[in-house]
Amino acid sequence: MANIDKVAVIGAGTMGAGIAAQVANAGIPVLLLDIVPADATNRNAIAEGALERLKKADPAAFMSRDAARLVTPGNIEDHLAALAECDWIVEAVIERLDIKQSLYAKIEAARKPGSVVSSNTSTIPLSALIGGLPTTFASDFCITHFFNPPRYMRLLELVGGPATRPEALEAVRHFADHRLGKSVVEAKDRPGFIANRLGVYWLQAAVIEAVEMGLDIEDVDAIVGRPMGIPKTGVFGLLDLVGLDLMPHVNASLAAALPAEDPFHALNRPVPLVDKLIAEGYTGRKGKGGFYRVNREAGKRKEAVDLVTGAFRPARKADVEAIAAAGRSLTALLDHDSPHGRYAWRVLGRTLAYAAFLLGDAADEVEAIDEAMRLGYNWKQGPFQLIDKVGVDWLVSRLEREGWAVPPALRLAAGRTFHRIEAGRRQVLGLDGAYHDLVRPEGVVLLDDLKLNRQPVLKNGSAALWDIGDGVACFEFTSKMNSIDSEIMDLLGKSIRRVKKDFKALVIYNEGSNFSAGANLGLALFAANIAAWTEIEQMVTAGQQTYRALKYAPFPVVGAPSGMALGGGCEILLHCDAVQAHAETYVGLVEVGVGLVPGWGGCKEMLSRWSSLGNLPKGPMPAVGKVFETVAVATVAKSAAEAKELLFLRPSDGVTMNRARLLADAKAKALSLVEGYVPPAPPVLTLPGPSGKVALDLAIGSLRRQGKATPHDEVVSGALAEVLTGGDTDVTTPLDEEQVLELERSRFMRLVRHPGTLARIETMLLTGKPLRN
Structure with a gap:
């Protein structure tokens, strides 16, 4: 298997830049290329701008400052020759077949033999991408569909074609697994692959049913959240996160590519409210809001769209008690004769049936579809795990009662489950009707x-x-x-x-x-x-x-x-x-966030580590200062x-x-x-004593006067300073670890009795946020 030692990413948009950052996080040099902007004096402006945005991204795209230095920005007019140095070339440009194929011709002329080329497309089939291109290109080509943001989303869908060399697929699979930290799911060359095909169907069903039933979006997000093991963003919060304006484009792309008999078409109809929001600039969090917004003119009040009137209103808490009463179990919620129960069934029932419909089409393995939804959409359980939870026979009976089609995969599993544990081994039902051991990749132990x-x-x-x-x-x-x-x-x-x-x-x-x-x-x-x-x-x-x-x-x-x-x-x-x-x-x-100091040896161990570092100035104070500036602000x-x-x-x-x-x-x-x-060996620490405490107190007092520290911050930081400087010790008298632990313990006990600390602990438990008292 060929090693991947250098990578190129072409396309410095959100996804391409994020992929480049993750490659750099793996310690691999990466070339980030984009077009030369019109009328630009800096021909690398687009890629360089993307790199600067990556450095400032929140959540962070880079894992360290060193990783950012591994990204070299450039452009596709001046730097294509550098592709000859790369083992893997990732294309992440706009979703237009003509633009991609024009780029592939240039890549083919510049790359070295045997290098792997992949597209990050989420909508265009591989067969279309390689149409008319040389067989040498097709043999090295595949689709690597990352999810956004590439650093944090663990799923990578890998799609090969009939002409793709197995060695090329294995090189990408191994690199993505071991170096990029991805769970690689092999998908067939079908529209939307696995996660987006099922995920878009689920989102469309959830939106259509909510609008047609006139439910409140807070209730909808609560119904599809915890009861179904889906992140608390729910449906409308998720659409705000990814962008409402993507929804019509993705739906149109899938509708154009899917065969006429696909169940997606029954749900693919316009949602006037969504069109209205997009037209008014409500494209989600990247815009001025989406289904939810913050009304700054009303004192930063959180507001939500009313699905009946289309107007914004003050957001309210979901009717969690009613939902919980309806949903003592997931099956009880789906069966409950209430708007909440009917909505839950009409969304999840459709989605689970569609997942079963995709088995044998988008993927041949139950685990591939489950893994794609767990990692691509952060579901706690995959759709087939949810089917097992409600019961295969129950689901089939309910589908028949509603007059909905029952996919063959559900008939195959009748009287059984898709997953089982047999003799201490996890097994999954296959398309052949038999159970097979779930085989983890080599080197994976759970x-x-x-x-x-x-x-x-x-x-x-x-x-x-x-x-x-x-x-x-x-x-x-x-x-x-x-x-x-x-x-x-x-x-x-x-x-x-x-x-x-x-x-x-x-x-x-x-x-x-x-x-x-x-x-x-x-x-x-x-x-x-x-x-x-x-x-x-x-x-x-x-x-x-x-x-x-x-x-x-x-x-x-x-x-x-x-x-x-x-x-x-x-x-x-x-x-x-x-x-x-x-x-x-x-x-x-x-610990300072709740008004305490580390009490189980944290101060002692950090002092030991920084004191033994050879590149600090001599004397005890530099190490003390480093630990203090880290711990005092709860870094x-x-x-x-x-x-x-x-x-x-x-x-x-x-x-x-x-x-x-x-x-x-x-x-x-x-x-x-x-x-x-x-x-x-136990550490022996030389600490500065009272003179060091005075220096730290001066720094604390300065921050207090600048308004950067609160009164109780001053109290807690003062106690931390006493521990780190060694209390009343003399700088000429080394301390053993028991003496430092005694300082930790005594200052912890002093602080835990303080009303300011008790208020911080109580606030943290009630709100999950620190109290600035």
Whole structure:
């Protein structure tokens, strides 16, 4: 298989630029080309402008400043010769066949033999794209359909043609999987491929039915949200996000390409309200609003469109209680004799039937369609998983009762389910009517799969310890939001003793959306409200002791985070021998946001890391200053790469681009540390003492006078400064880690009694937002 060591992206629009950024995030040089603008003195202006926008994008397109330096902007008139250096050329220009084919002819003349060319098209069939082009081009050509934004959306639909070389497809598949972090789903050369064909049908059904039933859009978004396992944006929030003006174009494109018998045509009719909104500039979040808007003339009031009158009105909360009453289960909601229930059925019933209709057409495998919707539209469960949830026979019976067509795939599954677990293995029903083992790509290991055929070594209500083979144990958080509580601390202590006895190494990992949101604030607030100060101090002490035991255990410990690793979740990583982090890991010590200081060794570990860095000026103050400026403003790294810059991760820690490969990579790292393992030596810290505290106090006071810090910020930052500078220590007297931990503990306990801190904790629990008091 040929390596992909350099990439070109042609088309510097939103998608092309985003693809280029993700290639750069993988550490691969990428050439970003676009046309020469008319009347421009800078012939690279379009690509250079796109690069500048990428650097400022929010959410960030680049994982680090270094990644941005790997993108070289240019133009297709002066720099096509550089394609000869590229192994993969991605075309991401406007969705017009004539423009694409004209570009392909130029690419063919410039590229090197065997380089792969792909299109990011979402609407034009591959057979049309290669029409009239040389066979040499067709053999190296495929479609790679990314989803926006390319950094964060994990789905990549890969489409090959009859002439495409298997080696070309495998090179792209491997690179997209291992280097870009994508889950690659192979789709057939059909209009819309998988995710957009089903997703557009779902959105169209949801909009048409809501308009015709005259429902409130807040209720609609709630109905298709949590009950169906769909993101809280729902339908109308999602359309605002992607842009209302795309809807007519995508619908028209699909309608022109799909055969006459496709069920999509029955739903493809104009929605005058949508046309009206677009005409008035309401194209979604990129415009002045969409189905929802913020009325600044009315004091930034959130408003929503009334689907009956077409006028904006004040937004209201969804009738969640009525929806919940109708939907004790998903089937109960679909069966409920109410407007909510009828709407739910008319949207989801149609969508599930259409998913079954696509089996054998858009894709031959149930899992391909499920994965496409889970990752392309962020559904919690794929459509066939939802069919299993409501029951195949129930769905067939309901479709027949409504007089709707029943797809052959549903007849095939009658009396059964599409998914099952047999002898500890996940199996999926095939088009041949038989069940087949679900085979993960080589190197993909999921804890949820391993748990099917084994029992936990240890377990309580908040955590579990699993044997994952080869002498490696895995410690898993299972609490809500994976927040750290006394049960996790208790089981972690027991697990350390068990691993010492029966295993070679320990990996700390889970498959939640976030590694850990930090300590359980609800328990802390409850204890504070009943003045259980002794219990709170015991919890802090237990955490410090448990994390120290983890750090000095006689076996290697590897943390394997993904998503948020905040507060206590960050501190556990700081005490691991090594970390293998998913690229999308967001790490930070955020305790100041709730009026506290890190209390489980976070200050001590960060001081140790920055003090041992060789490129800082001499003396204790530079390291103290670095930690203070990071922790005092609750800095959260926006990627694993940025976490390395902030020393939440070490330069030697590993990064895994594909989330599904994280556990296998972490296990391999743990095993690599076993031979000759020796626990780390305890740190000895030289801290500046009161003189350093004075310097930090001056900085805090300056921020307070400028209005950049609140009164309680000053209190919390002052306590943090005391910890980081060593309290009353003399600069000539080094401190051991127990002394620094005592400073953390005492300042934590002082702050947790403060009314300002208790107000911050309560506000965070109620609103999810920090209180600026």
